[in-house]
Amino acid sequence: MKKSFVYGMFVEGDNFTDRVKETRRLKMDFEHGMNVILISPRRMGKTSLVKHVQSQVDENLVKVVYMDIYDCRSEYDFYNRFAEALMKxxxxxxxxxxxxxxxxxxxxxxxxxxxxxxxxxxxxxxxxTPKDYSPEEILSLPEVISQKIGKHIVVCIDEFQQVGEFPDSLTIQKRMRGVWQLQRNVSYCLFGSKKHLLTEIFHSKRMPFYQFGDTIYLEPIPTEEWVPFICAHFAQEGKRISEPQAAQICEKVHNYSSYVQQLAWNVMLNTEGEVTDEILQVAMQDLIAHNTALFMQQIDGLTTYQMNFLRAVARGVHKDFTSQETLETYNLGTKSNITRLITVLTNKELIEKRIDGIYIADPVLEKWLL
Ligand SMILES: Nc1ncnc2c1ncn2[C@@H]1O[C@H](COP(=O)(O)OP(=O)(O)O)[C@@H](O)[C@H]1O
Ligand SMILES: [Mg+2]
Incomplete structure (x- = not known):
């Protein structure tokens, strides 16, 4: 069945839009054996992009192997997933x-x-198991296979931040890098979403994967790319949405990919013939309501101070948290509290640092907090 809007899983074909520049760059990297590190917040479109590029590369030259390690908990979990994906x-x-x-x-x-x-x-x-094969033997597999099939292999590892959570992670990362950097016919595309963890893996001089490859931060899809996509998908269903209304859908969720599609879908559900401003509002309320369970889960276990800090940011305080006025208005405890609050909430990916201060990472969570 053809779906108008899809969210919550990777998208392809008619449900995939734009990403022309990123596709070109990634395709070049794949075809020229460059290692790539791809980072973005959750549900911005990493998996969709990599799968899209996979479908575009010349199969005669390059074999792209994709694996997702979100559920791997240890080194050998990883080696099994790695070897299985390569074999298949x-x-x-x-x-x-x-x-x-x-x-x-x-x-x-x-x-x-x-x-x-x-x-x-x-x-x-x-x-x-370790009795069967050593880590180095498994990590060498892509090179051995690539020689046999006579093609360059690109190994794509989704949710790579998971490696940072393995017991004895640093040793494992050293092993990986040690073997992979000597391979001549294999390159890697490592991607994931927990920004702070990935940043630790790739941007810290002390870490084995420092300067491993071309780093791409996946940005949101711009409004002018979304608008024709949204309008066309409404038209296919015999419904009408104006360009400014389609642009509003993007703005309401700060162009956050999966939310744009989810909100557009809510709008479509509420529309008989033509979209109205009232429908847009109702659809936004629905979006917040549909995500409430998720948000509850995300704030579960936060302390009062942490919650207060989130509320302050949602209300528009982005810096100078240690000023007496802010501390008192939002009840944030003492000055010395603030650094820790920021660290914990950043690690939970609830807030993020931007150039001009601290913001709620998820635009719909922000509205929900308000
Ligand atoms: N290029 C795209 N075109 C249209 N929608 C997209 C695109 N990339 C992502 N999305 C939307 O975002 C959702 C999540 O995409 P996904 O690739 O799974 O993100 P990530 O891997 O970053 O978590 C998709 O279900 C879709 O709604
Ligand atoms: Mg993904």
């Missing part, structure tokens, strides 16, 4: 996957389970 995606069908495993991973006996739904994928479980 460098072969064109299931028989060849088994051959791949025989060729490259002789010491294990994999489990393959086929889904009852023929359209669905099969799942492959390699069960690699």
């Amino acid at each position: 995606q460098t072969a064109s069908h299931a028989d060849l996957v088994m051959k791949n495993i025989k060729d490259f991973l002789v010491r294990i006996s994999p489990k393959v389970s086929f889904s009852p739904d023929p359209a669905m994928d099969y799942s492959l479980s390699l069960g690699i």
